Amino acid sequence: MIEALKTDYLIIGSGLVGMAFADTLFTETDANIIIVDRYAKPGGHWNMAYPFVTLHQPSSFFGVSSKELSRGEIDHIGLNKGMADLATGPELLAYFDDVMRQRFLASGRVQYFPMCEYEGDGKFRSKLTGKEHAVSYKKLVDATFLTIAVPSTHTPNFTIAPEVTFMPLNELPKVTQKPEGYVVIGGGKTGIDACLWLLDSDVDPEDITWIRSREAWLLDRANTQPTEAFFDKSVGSIAAQYEAIGGASSIANMFDRLEEGGYLLRLDQTLRPTMFHAATISKSEIAQLQRIKSIVRMGQVSAIESDRIILSKGEIPTTTGHVHVDCSASLERSFGHKKPSPIFDGDCITPQMIRAYQPAFSASMAAYVEVNYDTDAEKNRLCSLVPLPNNDADFIPMTLAMMMNQFNWSQDKPLRHWIRENRLDGFTKLISSVDKDDPQKMKIMERIKDNAMPAITKLQQFNVELAQGAENE
Numbered sequence: 001m002i003e004a005l006k007t008d009y010l011i012i013g014s015g016l017v018g019m020a021f022a023d024t025l026f027t028e029t030d031a032n033i034i035i036v037d038r039y040a041k042p043g044g045h046w047n048m049a050y051p052f053v054t055l056h057q058p059s060s061f062f063g064v065s066s067k068e069l070s071r072g073e074i075d076h077i078g079l080n081k082g083m084a085d086l087a088t089g090p091e092l093l094a095y096f097d098d099v100m101r102q103r104f105l106a107s108g109r110v111q112y113f114p115m116c117e118y119e120g121d122g123k124f125r126s127k128l129t130g131k132e133h134a135v136s137y138k139k140l141v142d143a144t145f146l147t148i149a150v151p152s153t154h155t156p157n158f159t160i161a162p163e164v165t166f167m168p169l170n171e172l173p174k175v176t177q178k179p180e181g182y183v184v185i186g187g188g189k190t191g192i193d194a195c196l197w198l199l200d201s202d203v204d205p206e207d208i209t210w211i212r213s214r215e216a217w218l219l220d221r222a223n224t225q226p227t228e229a230f231f232d233k234s235v236g237s238i239a240a241q242y243e244a245i246g247g248a249s250s251i252a253n254m255f256d257r258l259e260e261g262g263y264l265l266r267l268d269q270t271l272r273p274t275m276f277h278a279a280t281i282s283k284s285e286i287a288q289l290q291r292i293k294s295i296v297r298m299g300q301v302s303a304i305e306s307d308r309i310i311l312s313k314g315e316i317p318t319t320t321g322h323v324h325v326d327c328s329a330s331l332e333r334s335f336g337h338k339k340p341s342p343i344f345d346g347d348c349i350t351p352q353m354i355r356a357y358q359p360a361f362s363a364s365m366a367a368y369v370e371v372n373y374d375t376d377a378e379k380n381r382l383c384s385l386v387p388l389p390n391n392d393a394d395f396i397p398m399t400l401a402m403m404m405n406q407f408n409w410s411q412d413k414p415l416r417h418w419i420r421e422n423r424l425d426g427f428t429k430l431i432s433s434v435d436k437d438d439p440q441k442m443k444i445m446e447r448i449k450d451n452a453m454p455a456i457t458k459l460q461q462f463n464v465e466l467a468q469g470a471e472n473e
């Protein structure tokens with residue numbers, strides 16, 4: 001027996017993107033909404049996160065627009081000392097649960113179907129009871145496009161001998177006896193978090209081997225602080241970024257200048273990064289990570305055997321007494337197979353990134369545009385896709401698309417106002433409240449103004465060079 005349901009918006013996914021979209025839709029309209037998710041609770045991948053996870057950006061511009069997430073505190077201890085609080089995994093889950101129950105469900109306008117698998121064509125099935133539902137809707141919102149693989153649920157793309165001790169980083173707190181050593185597999189954000197947690201737990205850096213197939217450009221968290229006290233650093237970093245790009249003589253020179261200007265960081269000064277996933281880090285965290293000296297750069301792991309780890313460019317010894325920590329869930333494998341398509345396409349909306357690094361803001365703005373503009377063409381013009389970065393060169397089309405969007409938005413007064421008042425935006429309010437009599441701040445604003453167009457022109461030039469390089473390959 002199939003239960004028939006009717007709604008204005010059917011949203012698949014109650015992760016960050018589904019929740020941020022639903023929240024703005026809820027604020028802007030009287031629409032009815034059905035939200036379906038295969039997990040038991042809202043919050044998406046945060047339900048599967050490791051116990052020591054935190055945001056890597058300040059909480060003040062993460063989550064949904066209508067509800068503050070930040071405690072409004074500055075951390076007084078730890079590697080984020082002096083900077084705005086970073087929500088923990090449990091805090092994020094409690095936050096999303098609160099939004100779902102107190103705001104959405106309490107209104108009577110939203111129905112939530114957790115533990116249900118969406119099967120397409122408006123149909124979903126309860127994983128617990130097998131009950132089927134068929135929804136007739138005005139619009140379908142596929143909030144699963146940005147779903148990312150996490151170590152606790154993905155399948156590693158290498159073989160593991162049965163006698164090997166192998167675990168996702170989620171299991172690290174369950175270790176009960178000192179192993180012969182720890183081998184952390186993966187140089188991305190989760191690899192960084194695993195190493196930081198081990199070091200923070202007093203593990204000797206000499207007991208850690210870190211397999212990093214690629215080096216990454218990283219973002220400095222000090223530049224992401226959206227408060228008056230950090231104005232010079234964070235808004236100054238936008239000016240420094242535009243200056244670095246606008247004055248670059250080549251793509252390699254642009255990265256040098258971005259690093260010199262304090263926009264990009266790296267873990268190892270002797271190696272030029274080839275990866276860019278927009279992971280955000282503090283300088284204290286970098287100093288801590290540099291204590292690990294055994295870094296394996298022999299490409300990707302293909303097999304872990306009882307006495308050796310085989311990589312694409314060599315092998316290293318290991319033992320069954322070592323703990324092998326899986327941090328290898330990759331963005332590349334999460335998104336590699338997905339073809340970006342326009343966000344607005346008839347009765348289907350697929351929220352994707354329209355501002356780099358900001359899935360929450362991007363989803364919220366897609367909802368705002370959905371209800372305040374008429375045609376798909378106009379909506380898609382305002383919500384042009386910002387491609388997700390993987391390699392270093394991806395920084396170029398990503399930044400160009402983001403700057404073009406920013407320019408388009410600035411031409412639309414009501415939209416500009418809405419963005420400024422949206423807590424997920426982070427910086428516009430800070431920038432637009434600059435006191436014109438403050439010479440230091442005005443100087444930074446002038447640097448931004450003077451260098452934005454040269455930066456766009458240079459990014460366009462580099463983009464053409466990249467396209468020509470790809471053609472010649």
Ligand SMILES: Cc1cc2nc3c(=O)[nH]c(=O)nc-3n(C[C@H](O)[C@H](O)[C@H](O)COP(=O)(O)OP(=O)(O)OC[C@H]3O[C@@H](n4cnc5c(N)ncnc54)[C@H](O)[C@@H]3O)c2cc1C
Nearest residue numbers: 013015016017037038044045055056057117118146147359
């Ligand atoms: C460790 C970590 C730290 C991060 N820190 C930050 C940060 O500081 N700042 C930032 O901006 N971003 C951060 N991110 C990324 C960010 O949290 C967003 O999570 C990202 O965009 C994914 O959110 P999402 O809602 O798209 O996907 P998910 O969280 O994966 O949610 C998608 C949901 O869709 C559901 N779903 C999928 N398919 C179906 C189906 N067929 N039927 C039913 N349900 C389905 C899933 O169950 C899931 O709940 C971080 C990510 C990780 C892994």
